[in-house]
Amino acid sequence: MSVDVDGTGTTECSTGLPFFDHMLDQLGRHGGLDLRVQAVGDLSIDAHHTVEDTGILLGTVLSDALGDKRGVTRFASIRVPLDEAVVEAVLDLSGRPYLHYEVSAPGERILGDPPFDPQLMEEFWRALVTSAGITLHLTMVRGRNTHHVIEASVKAAARALRSAVRIEGSELPSTKGTL
Numbered sequence: 001m002s003v004d005v006d007g008t009g010t011t012e013c014s015t016g017l018p019f020f021d022h023m024l025d026q027l028g029r030h031g032g033l034d035l036r037v038q039a040v041g042d043l044s045i046d047a048h049h050t051v052e053d054t055g056i057l058l059g060t061v062l063s064d065a066l067g068d069k070r071g072v073t074r075f076a077s078i079r080v081p082l083d084e085a086v087v088e089a090v091l092d093l094s095g096r097p098y099l100h101y102e103v104s105a106p107g108e109r110i111l112g113d114p115p116f117d118p119q120l121m122e123e124f125w126r127a128l129v130t131s132a133g134i135t136l137h138l139t140m141v142r143g144r145n146t147h148h149v150i151e152a153s154v155k156a157a158a159r160a161l162r163s164a165v166r167i168e169g170s171e172l173p174s175t176k177g178t179l
Contacts, residue, residue, distance in 0.1 A: 001057050005065045005165050007034030015039040019116035023154045031158035055124040059131025074173040076163035080156035085143030089156035092135040095179040099129045100137040103153050107146035
């Protein structure tokens with residue numbers, strides 16, 4: 001895995017889960033991240049470990065890429081639509097991991113080979129924020145199509161991350177001297 005937070009949104013993602021690859025691609029493209037992910041997991045058992053481990057590693061690599069976070073904007077929020085779905089993301093590069101996940105998947109598994117369980121996205125985000133030390137609130141405003149809801153949540157988180165990592169000075173945006 002590699003990530004460049006100052007990238008152009010170039011992605012190359014292969015996890016054995018086509019829908020998850022699509023979501024990682026959206027994360028990179030809309031987050032302005034050059035993102036490379038090559039994961040091999042125990043998909044014959046379940047997709048859980050592959051999705052969670054990808055989140056853990058992505059959070060770790062993202063944290064390393066951000067360094068001491070000197071000059072970053074730090075906070076960001078956005079609402080992103082995808083057809084009938086709207087999801088809000090509120091993000092803080094605080095150094096304190098927290099996930100509020102209020103995104104309900106109205107349908108069952110997302111078709112594909114293999115099908116993707118949308119509940120796994122909460123595990124992905126929890127692993128990522130814990131490893132990266134990010135506070136992230138994802139809240140579904142509305143939506144009926146599971147694919148649209150999940151994709152809107154990824155795009156919202158990506159756009160918030162893109163804004164939060166933007167350099168706007170040289171100071172550390174913290175009164176306590178660390179993030």
